[in-house]
Amino acid sequence: MPSKITATDIHKKYGAVEALRGVSVDIQEGEVHAICGDNGAGKSTLIKVLAGVETPDSGAIVIDGRQCQFATPTDALRAGVATIHQDLAVAPRMTIFQNIFMGAELTRPILGIPLLDKAEMRKRSLEYMSQLNKALTDMNTKVEELSGGQRQAVAICRALRWNADVVILDEPTAALGVRETEQVLDLIRSLKATGKTIILISHAMQDIVAVADRVSILRHGRNQIGLPVSGLTPDRLSHYILSGETSPAN
Template structure:
């Protein structure tokens, strides 16, 4: 698979998947971002941390194309990009998985996975859905994530929180996303489901996918992330490997690094 090839190529494994330099964003009188930087290496799990109001959500909105930055630069694979909308970000290989907003609860698993990019064939020039092919491909995607779900036609609202994350990830894989942004993927989940989602993230990294993880949960971050960016008051105050960090020391960094600058 192409995903695995990318991971196997040593040159690519250390190259930059995404870089943000000096991003600024103002909402009325509120300066949400005042110069945020982010460097994410390909094939790694990179966490973005910070207290409430530090600018995490705004930064993610810029990367995922939901909003445009007022200033600063975003580049993908070393090339500057300007995303007009989320679709443009998807086209550049960046998919975002949101807590709640990403799925249509009453639609089937396969319909959710292929939402917006259905498999079709032309009959007399009319594009017609290939339902069976989509069901089969969905099963493959989910198997790739070691998921136990077998019936692709059940509505998503019958699944557990962890399973829904798996479905959302499959949609990103369907888009051939090279970078997947996960916004608080474990926020609403129990212990077992959280473990499932962390396993999903590791599985993605094994397959060469770059994961940007936004999380409030320090234990999750140190458990799966290779590196972390810490935001404070709209600025990046630290970017480092998670090696040698535990949940407590990470919390300490978030609370105190750069505090005098803010």
């Protein structure tokens, strides 16, 4: 089941620097919700809080009506929130199935000795991958042989293996070419089609307009404006970020 996630009045300071000054976001079940803003807006800090990397000084995170406190990323994962960072954290020289099951390898006993169940991991990896990229079928392929978009698919499959209901994608198309960017946008559409709730952080306005349902714009650690994406153009979205407007244009 998809999850609704609400962050209310989140504050976070680093010494004298107030990175978040009462930010609130309300992310509906099964939507793609983009979070954007200029450099220093507080996007990265908010995502670290939602991912369990940072603990807020005050404020609340509620998932499906249940208040959650994340002291570590593992706490967030247990609550169904998985974060795919810009660097993906994949092991290039390992195979697709090895990356998907990294740290959670399946075993089966042979003469009382637990051995890696590679066949089952390949089978399940293919099941995860078929939800996102049906063209990628050889789970023995090394990740270093994949395109940027395909590597994103591997990282997303790991989130599916974690059984995450909320998937945070941090700048997923950064440094990708046009074709690979479109592959990643297709992955986001496919992920939404599986019923997941997606939080998208991106500087690429055209990507947000292409796949997001709603967008929250932050400015100087505060909420600036929240908008439905339908009808927005990349130029208009950029205008909101640069101008600091706090209400939709007529």
